[in-house]
Amino acid sequence: MTKHEFEVAMTCEGCSGAITRILNKLGDEVKFEIDLPKRLVWIESEKEMDILMETLKKSGLEVKYNGTK
Known part of the structure; x- marks a missing residue:
């Protein structure tokens, strides 16, 4: 499985709870x-990066893709 790293503008436990x-x-x-x-989210999945990015954006937070790790 590919491990993707995203930077997400989380500021509190509520933000990380929404992402979860x-x-x-x-x-x-x-x-x-x-x-x-560190405002980072690592996702291991066979799903396309675009799908993961769109899913994270549903939180209403700013999301940046940092690449695979």
Whole structure:
């Protein structure tokens, strides 16, 4: 599985909670980690990066793709 890194403009636990709820809707084949202090989200998935990006943007937060890790 490919591991993608995204920078997300999270400022609080509420933001990271919103990201968690959104990503959980993608199903069991998506694994993710959130680093709130660094404002980073790592997603392991076979889904296309564009789909992951659009999903994260549903949070209403600014999202930037940093590449694969």
